Amino acid sequence: MDDTPQEITSLVGREVYSNNGVFVGEVEDIRLNLDQEVVNGLALGQLNGELFEEVSTGRKGIIIPYRWVRAVGDIILINDVVERLKGAESSESGLVA
Template identity: 60%
Template sequence: MNPETAPQEITTLVGREVYTKNGVFVGEVEDLRLDLDVQQVTGLALHQINGELFDPEVSASRGIIVPYRWVQAVGDIVIVNDVVERVHEEGNGEEEVAA
C-alpha cells in the first residue's frame, strides 16, 4: 500500500495548526466533530484561535468549530479556505463558526 494514499487515523489531526489559504493563522486542532452514521469528519474543533479574526465573545470562549468542508488540504498543517477571513471582514458571524 502506498504510504501517501494509505488511510491515516483521524487523531493525527489533533495538534495541527490551521491556516487560511492566504496564510493567516486561524487556530490549532483540539478535537474533531464526527457524524458516526456516515462515518465522516464534519468539523474541526479549534482552540488557541486568532483573536483578530473573531468577535471578542468568540475569542474569549473555549474555541470554535470549523466545518470540515472548508478544509482545502491536510499535511503538516491544515489549510482552510478564506471564508474565515471573509466572515471577519464582513462582520457576518456564520452560524457554523461557533464556540
C-alpha cells in the same frame, strides 16, 4: 503522494491556516457524524486573537465545518476565515462558537 490511511486523531494538534496564509488556530478535537462515518468539523483552540476579537463566544474555541478544509498535510489549509466571519450573521456561515 502517500495514500496510506491516517488515523483521524493525527489531525489533533495540527495548526490551521487560511488559504491566504493567516494562522487561524490549532485542532483540539474532531466532530464526527458516526452514522455517515464522516468528519463534520474541527474544534479549534489557541485561536488567532486578531481574527476573532469581534466574535465574543464566551469560550476558548470554535468549531469550523469540515467543508471549509481545502488541504490536509503538515498543516490544515481552510477557506479564508476572515471572509466567512464577515458573513457570520447568516445562519449558513457554519461557524459554531
